[in-house]
Amino acid sequence: MNGNFRNSLVVVFGVVASVVPTAYSADEVILSEDAQELVRAMKLSETAVLAARLGSERDANQKANNPVLLDCVKRLDPEKLVNDFAAAVETALTPAEIEQAHRFFSSPTGQRLVEIGVRNFQQSAGEKPDQPDRLRASEDINETDAFIRTSAGKKLLVDEVLSAPNIGEKARSHMRQMAAECTQRKARDNQ
Numbered sequence: 001m002n003g004n005f006r007n008s009l010v011v012v013f014g015v016v017a018s019v020v021p022t023a024y025s026a027d028e029v030i031l032s033e034d035a036q037e038l039v040r041a042m043k044l045s046e047t048a049v050l051a052a053r054l055g056s057e058r059d060a061n062q063k064a065n066n067p068v069l070l071d072c073v074k075r076l077d078p079e080k081l082v083n084d085f086a087a088a089v090e091t092a093l094t095p096a097e098i099e100q101a102h103r104f105f106s107s108p109t110g111q112r113l114v115e116i117g118v119r120n121f122q123q124s125a126g127e128k129p130d131q132p133d134r135l136r137a138s139e140d141i142n143e144t145d146a147f148i149r150t151s152a153g154k155k156l157l158v159d160e161v162l163s164a165p166n167i168g169e170k171a172r173s174h175m176r177q178m179a180a181e182c183t184q185r186k187a188r189d190n191q
Contacts, residue, residue: 031086031087034095034099035098045081048078054122054126069179077178081174084174089162097151100152
């Protein structure tokens with residue numbers, strides 16, 4: 001895998017990782033099922049929750065965080081963030097590009113690429129992922145290169161359209177809101 005390609009992976013998943021602890025209601029916007037499924041296939045919301053958990057654990061180790069908040073962050077449900085990322089995806093990609101990207105990221109090659117991105121993020125955060133960091137065969141690399149030549153692949157992996165600073169703001173805000181509600185609920189329960 002060439003360096004630019006690996007850098008693109010790190011950027012895509014690094015953007016998601018930046019979503020670490022504007023209220024947002026998923027009912028405000030009707031989102032396409034394709035955008036939601038693309039978010040799931042790319043594991044965008046799962047990676048955001050992973051980033052929040054790792055950040056909270058790091059803060060807890062530095063005694064800058066309380067155990068109740070850490071417990072609440074560990075309980076964040078990635079599924080509740082899907083619409084936040086789907087809205088960002090719909091802003092960045094056309095419906096045809098969303099379908100194109102969903103087809104790729106749902107394929108075995110696309111899923112291996114997603115796993116590489118997640119593992120690269122984990123490594124950059126100091127975790128030790130348990131699987132090797134590589135695509136399986138030249139076929140995977142050929143399929144990935146073919147995807148990069150599509151408009152969706154160019155936008156996602158070359159132009160890095162999901163790396164705009166505001167892309168993860170709704171999800172960050174939503175996670176902060178969920179964590180705050182959880183800590184308030186726990187505080188009430190302990191009274």
